[in-house]
Amino acid sequence: MRRLRDSRPGSAVSLPAVGTLVNEPAYAELVKLYGREQVVEAIRKQIAAEREGETGEGAREDAVAARLRALVAPRLQRVINATGVILHTNLGRAPLARAALDALAVAGGYSNLELDLETGKRGERAALVSDLLMALFGCDAAVVVNNNAAAVLLALTALAKGKEVIVSRGQLVEIGGSFRMPDVMRLSGARMVEVGTTNRTRASDYEQAITPRTAALLRVHTSNFRVTGFTESATLADLSAITRRHGLLLIDDLGSGAAEPVGDEPTVAESLAQSDVVTFSGDKLLGGPQAGIVLGRGEGGVEAVRKMSRHPLARAMRIDKLTLAALEATSRLRLTGHADDLPVERMLRAPVEDVRRRAAMWSVKLAERGVETRLVEGSSAVGGGSLPEHGVATILLAITGPASRLSNALRHGDPPVIARIEKDECCLDPRTVQKGEDETLIDAVERAARNIQR
């Protein structure tokens, strides 16, 4: 049992007092529900709050009960994404397809995760999805880890530890959440050799930096920014020619991993045509669960993926069964021509006229309930560090009223609705609102508008 501290600064009440309080009949029910230790802790916090001048209304035991309820209330909640950002990092990136959600339920029970049902022998969990990925992307090897950050770290560790990896200074990116290429490189034990400048790196810069200790050339897709103006960078084909000439590996950290062309985002197929090893995220443009996908092409790629799979780090980074199930279902949808079942694809490709019709329908329904709105032209964003300059034309529904109060009220609603403030108006983008959420959203907007009038 945890020892209770009584010397804490600000702990105004001596322990015996709390220890006695908790025995009062008013707390008996709470003790039964939450256990004595939790109730003591809640009483202590409540008394400390009271000493800080927080004078609530009502009895102390009600405040204590509220604290305990808040402690166990579900934290992860469904929200309606009306921001228009398709891969919204704060909202969980790609929403899963129905088939992927169903697969989660299967994997949640007992499953043949590592059992070959044919032979009754131990199977390979990775094999459940690597064949599908190889077929989907037409490559020669595949391995999946926890996320793309792990995939890059594993690639550098397994393939280049103690050796040199050449990378352009224009690609030393930071991806949100402290993924910085130079840090990852240091962690892997590979020595990073920087070439070129922030805005210009030529193929010859790479070639001149090659030494007998060079293991690979690394290209990092500058996912979340673009350098414009006086720029130059070696193409993947240039890098491929160099690595072939010198018998080196070409590793491409693709980031988003577009399975289909979107804007100027490099596709997985384009990358595979030149690289030995390609890595990308499962929950960006692929539209699946969080995962790091590693594909290998040609002899070098196959050998590289084999080394990565057998590296001890791969075990530490392996994906769990729920992810595996969702990824398998996602890959199968794409492989069988059902990419349209993936919410990410649907949102990306929804014609602006469909979005307009939906916005107009919401507008009419809201008007009937006394909420005034207007349609404005705008732009949805791909997000997730993809295509920073590539907006998708959309139609926004701007709600008449004080923008920040409206968006706060929406966020505090049930379910929470995350809106976007644009030009001082609280806007809803139908593009990222999922099928079947329309009525819930309209109700939520009506409630929020009414709440701020009070």
Ligand SMILES: *Cc1c(COP(=O)(O)O)cnc(C)c1O
């Ligand atoms: C997003 C991204 C990563 C990190 O991927 P996670 O799946 O979030 O770990 C790494 N590299 C690039 C280029 C990216 O765009």
